[in-house]
Amino acid sequence: MKKIxxxxxxxxxxxxxxxxxINKQVVLNYVRVQSPISRAEISRETSLQRSTVSAxxxxxxGIGLIEEIGTGDSTGGRKPTLLQLRTGTPVAIGVDITPxxxxxxxxxxxxxxxxxxxxxxxxxxxxxxxxxxxxxxxxASENTGHELEVGMSIPGIAxxxxxxxxxxxxxxxxxxxxxxxxxxxxxxxxxxxxxxxxVALAELWFGDPEIRRTRxxxxxxxxxxxGTGIVxxxxxxxxxxxxAGEFGHMYIGNNAxxxxxxxxxxxxxxxxxxxxxxxxxxxxxxxxxGGTAITNxxxxxxxxxxxxxxxxGILKETAEYLGIGISNLLIGFSPxxxxxxxxIVRAWNIINNELQDYGKRxxxxxxxxxxxxxxxLGDSPTILGSVTLVLAQKFASAN
Numbered sequence: 328m329k330k331i332x333x334x335x336x337x338x339x340x341x342x343x344x345x346x347x348x349i350n351k352q353v354v355l356n357y358v359r360v361q362s363p364i365s366r367a368e369i370s371r372e373t374s375l376q377r378s379t380v381s382a383x384x385x386x387x388x389g390i391g392l393i394e395e396i397g398t399g400d401s402t403g404g405r406k407p408t409l410l411q412l413r414t415g416t417p418v419a420i421g422v423d424i425t426p427x428x429x430x431x432x433x434x435x436x437x438x439x440x441x442x443x444x445x446x447x448x449x450x451x452x453x454x455x456x457x458x459x460x461x462x463x464x465x466x467a468s469e470n471t472g473h474e475l476e477v478g479m480s481i482p483g484i485a486x487x488x489x490x491x492x493x494x495x496x497x498x499x500x501x502x503x504x505x506x507x508x509x510x511x512x513x514x515x516x517x518x519x520x521x522x523x524x525x526v527a528l529a530e531l532w533f534g535d536p537e538i539r540r541t542r543x544x545x546x547x548x549x550x551x552x553x554g555t556g557i558v559x560x561x562x563x564x565x566x567x568x569x570x571a572g573e574f575g576h577m578y579i580g581n582n583a584x585x586x587x588x589x590x591x592x593x594x595x596x597x598x599x600x601x602x603x604x605x606x607x608x609x610x611x612x613x614x615x616x617g618g619t620a621i622t623n624x625x626x627x628x629x630x631x632x633x634x635x636x637x638x639x640g641i642l643k644e645t646a647e648y649l650g651i652g653i654s655n656l657l658i659g660f661s662p663x664x665x666x667x668x669x670x671i672v673r674a675w676n677i678i679n680n681e682l683q684d685y686g687k688r689x690x691x692x693x694x695x696x697x698x699x700x701x702x703x704l705g706d707s708p709t710i711l712g713s714v715t716l717v718l719a720q721k722f723a724s725a726n
Contacts, residue, residue: 427448481520574656
């Protein structure tokens with residue numbers, strides 16, 4: 328049972344339209360997950376009256392969230408009309424900022440990318456303001472007939488409640504007001520969140536079916552750093568000021584191969600991030616008289632996939648560091664699952680055994696084991712994460 332806080336009571340009171348809004352959410356999400364589906368099938372699945380379902384479907388069609396796509400097979404009467412999410416129509420602009428590249432996309436309700444532009448990320452904040460504003464404004468002006476919102480994922484701390492970007496450690500940026508600038512320039516609302524939180528949200532809505540059915544899981548994102556997104560009871564846990572989940576900076580061991588973005592050498596990020604993997608690999612090559620250093624993580628993955636012993640060994644060592652951190656998360660949160668995402672997922676057959684072994688080393692031994700799974704979101708999960716910041720609100724509110 329959830330506690331009712333009187334300071335927030337006015338937002339928790341059941342209004343006369345609460346049941347209607349919940350039913351709209353239910354119908355929309357049946358269409359989202361089980362399409363193509365008919366009104367009759369929704370009625371049977373939900374036990375809602377046919378007239379109620381038809382009224383909700385008409386409303387969802389009217390606001391452009393679902394569409395009819397033809398007829399299905401008859402079971403004796405009139406052929407049913409089939410429904411799906413409306414695709415091809417832009418509803419979200421995603422801005423995905425990573426330390427190396429910033430991507431701006433236009434997406435529809437199903438998360439399909441309709442347009443995409445990318446540019447190198449710079450430490451020059453004025454340059455970043457100019458690039459982001461120009462691209463978002465262009466998308467907005469070209470789609471004035473559509474109700475767009477902007478979702479932005481950042482490699483730092485954002486207070487989603489206020490829309491403020493508090494800190495991006497990689498560039499030492501504080502109090503970045505890009506969200507306000509976008510709204511002033513375009514009139515569009517902006518939702519900003521930490522990249523790991525955004526990816527956790529994408530896993531919740533677009534991930535593997537096994538994860539979509541899971542109410543408590545932790546997403547571990549391996550990239551330039553290590554990010555974690557925590558989902559508790561089907562909701563992303565952000566903590567005060569959006570600062571929860573910074574487990575990339577928990578202590579793992581001393582004398583890491585690289586310096587963490589926070590300046591230390593004992594963090595999870597300094598031991599298990601992509602930059603840490605590349606540093607260890609290149610150090611090994613130099614020690615054995617190797618040639619030019621590898622600077623691309625996908626290159627190293629490709630070498631490992633083709634059986635290069637040093638690449639395989641480095642990834643197995645990395646899996647041990649990842650496993651230590653994951654074991655700590657399992658002990659602290661007791662989730663149903665941990666999802667690992669990023670390019671390292673391509674090497675899952677190499678790292679899986681080590682991760683599973685560390686996952687079993689906890690005080691949970693007499694409990695059902697938590698699943699440790701690879702993400703199905705692909706190599707660029709933060710792009711989908713930025714879009715999902717907008718789409719999740721539509722799926723959750725059906726407005």
